[in-house]
Amino acid sequence: MVESLEMQSDVTAGSRLLTVENLAIRFKNATANTVDGISFGVDRGETLCIVGESGCGKSISALALMGLLPMPPAEIASGRISFDQKDLLSLPAKTRADLRGDRMAMIFQEPMTSLNPSFRIGDQIAEGVLRHRAVSPADARRRALEMLERVKIPAASERLDDYSHQLSGGMRQRVMIAMALANDPDLLIADEPTTALDVTIQAQILDLMRTLQQETGTALIMITHDLGVVAEIADQVAVMYAGKIVEQGPVQAIFDDPQHPYTIGLMSSLPSLGERQSRLTTIAGMVPTIDRMPSGCRFAPRCPFTTVTCEAQAPALSAVSDRHLAACHLAPLENHLAEAL
Known part of the structure; x- marks a missing residue:
């Protein structure tokens, strides 16, 4: 399950395979963290989808989990990665190499x-x-x-x-x-495994991965920007923007009741199957570069609901409902937006 660290008391002992706590990654000479304080977990046999635009830190996070980030220029600025109750960041390089390809495996974006x-x-x-x-x-x-x-x-x-x-x-x-x-890994990380494939082959690959996961009980972290893939395969979802997780929770909660303006923007930009009535919705503006990160909410310059508080203070990832968290000062959105109207 994907949830804040304060909300993990209901997890059955031994079911959690991977826990990431406050992970921050910085590159040499950068003025801000490329990945900034993300926390999530995945249970055995569960599928977590990490979704977001290109450049949000998804793939860098995956490489850090696998121990494949070149250091330097990268460095782990803070945080802890626990795999089967072992602190990966404190393990010798040889021990991590023994895990990689055995108990932890990764499918890269371009075969x-x-x-x-x-x-x-x-x-x-x-x-x-x-x-x-x-x-x-x-x-x-x-x-x-x-x-x-x-x-x-x-x-x-x-x-x-x-x-x-x-x-x-x-x-x-x-x-x-x-x-x-x-080698029957306990954890499989798939980085955009269907991006370059046509929709028919994509569906076959997703069905294959789901079947193999059910047969083996492998935990799966799927990295994607495709919300169609997320809806097809995810149990839990973490939405990333500019190096931070801005929303996370069960897939049904994320799709039925998105609580971060960025998540809403992503869903609104999806094409429909019916006849097009108007142009697709877009999210105004651009993702901030690493040397121009806003001091408050990193999404504030593109958000239609931005307030003075958003510009000045970064929101914490907090619960809006059971196991559903959002990093937005206005969450739950329906309450604040109703008051504004």
């Missing part, structure tokens, strides 16, 4: 640049198995074939010796999923 064009896909999957399991090369190859079959690649035994350029975009993404799941 064509993530797969090595010089090696056969079967060898690339088997390499991860050999790194983390005491098995023979023959056993690792059998596991690679099993995973290709599991992700429903046609004629998997023949594709085992293909190179990545011989596969379609959808098949390359299936290979990435097979590689990530080869």
Whole structure:
């Protein structure tokens, strides 16, 4: 479940797999944190979607979880990342490397640049198995074939010796999923895994990931800017803007009763299936650059409801209903906007 740290007392002991507390990430010579004090958690078998515009800090947060941020120029300015009750940030580099690809795995955004064009896909999957399991090369190859079959690649035994350029975009993404799941990880992070795919292949990939998750009980963090994907796959949602989480809660609460103006703006900009009556709604303005972050609410320069308080003071992420939190001085919006009218 995604919730503030003060609201976690109802979580069953042992069900929480990952907890992120007040994580802040800063890059060398930056005047503000790129990721600024985010907190969330995910339970075993649960899907958390982190959603927001490009540049909001989603992918950087994921890389920090995996221990893949180059340091320097990046640094963890504050915070704690707890995985299965282990403090990841205090672990030796070798221990984190042992976790990565084994108990924690990641599907990257563009499989064509993530797969090595010089090696056969079967060898690339088997390499991860050999790194983390005491098995023979023959056993690792059998596991690679099993995973290709599991992700429903046609004629998997023949594709085992293909190179990545011989596969379609959808098949390359299936290979990435097979590689990530080869060691049955407890946590899978998927960074925009369907962005470059057409809608038919996207639906197939989402259905595949959901099925595999149900079979394995893997916790999934899906990073996306596509609210259609969020509605399809999420249990919990965290909405990020300019390095901060501005709203979070169960997916139904976020879609039925959005409580942050940015979330409302994202949903209003979605195209409808019916006949278009007018131009799509847009969010005015631009995301602030790292050297021009507002001193108050980071969304204030683009928000239609901005007050003097918003410009002067950053809002805290606080409860608006059961397990539903928003970082807005006016939340719950229906109360304040009704008073204004």
